[in-house]
Amino acid sequence: MGEIAHEPASTGSTQRLAELAGDSPPTSIPEVVKRLAEIRDYAASTSLLGENDGIAAFTKLYHIITRRVGDMVDSGEFKSSPFLVRLDIEFAERFFQALRRYAADIHTTPGVWRVLFDNRSDPKVPPVNFAVLGVNAHINYDLAHALIAAWRHVEPDGDAPDSEQYHDYRLINRVFEIEMDGLREELDSIFSAGPDGAPWDVGANWLADLVVTFTRDLAWDEARRVWQAGASPEACRASERRLDAMATFLGEGVLRLPLPF
Incomplete structure (x- = not known):
């Protein structure tokens, strides 16, 4: 990741x-x-x-969200539980695969995940930024192709919004x-007053919104586009390259984000 990369963690x-x-x-x-939980605890320990380690900070948030989703499945809140469970599994596998690839050969790891993994031990990066970095990678890069992987097991059931x-x-x-509201509050406290009293709350709200509803909608649209085109290996690779470039650009911006301390 060029000049912004911190020294990677030990082998x-x-x-x-x-x-x-x-x-x-x-x-x-x-x-999942x-x-x-094991990844979070080991990274922190x-x-x-x-x-405040980068992987620990992101995995803490991801663990909380996944537990909530599991509780919702158990309580019957979803209309298509088989699809939702498969999506959750495929989504998590993308993160697990990124960790495996990073251990096997750093250079085969998607660039957006390297922004987090390479810089996870940088004390200058606040844990809230690490959490946003991970959410950016997981939603803006992983989610569309987790959807495609889920549809290979559970066929799409129609076009939105009736699906x-x-x-x-x-x-x-x-x-x-709900969970990003916590990040929003932390970001608001960080950005409430920038250098010389300049307001930073707009940046905080933009970051929180960017990685939730708006980009999740884009991920669905991208997945549908690739699926309707046949979801061939070539089409999937081209889509992943494009998403990785976009998400890496956003991730590097979050990492460089000027903080008032």
Whole structure:
């Protein structure tokens, strides 16, 4: 990531995180929750930054959101639970795969995930920025192709807005909004007064909104576009390259974001 990259974590730590990510995709939401908890705890316990470590900060938020989704599945809040569960599994597998790829060969890791992984131990980056970096990677890069992977198991059930799958997909936005409100409050406290008293709250709100509803809608549209075109390996790779370039650009911006301390 050029001049902004911090020294990567130790090889041993990286390898262990890859092991905790599992050597195969998860098969249930409880398994996803378990792996996320282990990754969060290990990253925090082996980093000089503790819970403020980049991977720990993002995985903490991701673990909370996934537990909420699991509770909603158990309580029957979704109209198309088989689709929603498959999407959650495929979504998590993208993050786990990124950790495995980073351990095996850093240079094969998607650029947007490298923004987080390369800089996870930089004490100059606040944990809230790390959390936003991870959400940016997961939604702006991973989500569209997690949808495509889910549809390979559970066929799309029609076009939005009448689709039950789309209804459930939008329902997940509420989960993100609830948890991102916490990030919004932290960002607001950081940006409430910039240098010379300049207001920063607009930037805080923009960041929070950017990585929730707006980009989740874009991910759905991209997934539908690629799926309707046949979702060939070539089409998927081209889409991933484009999404990675966009999300990496956004991630580097979040990492460089000037903070008033």
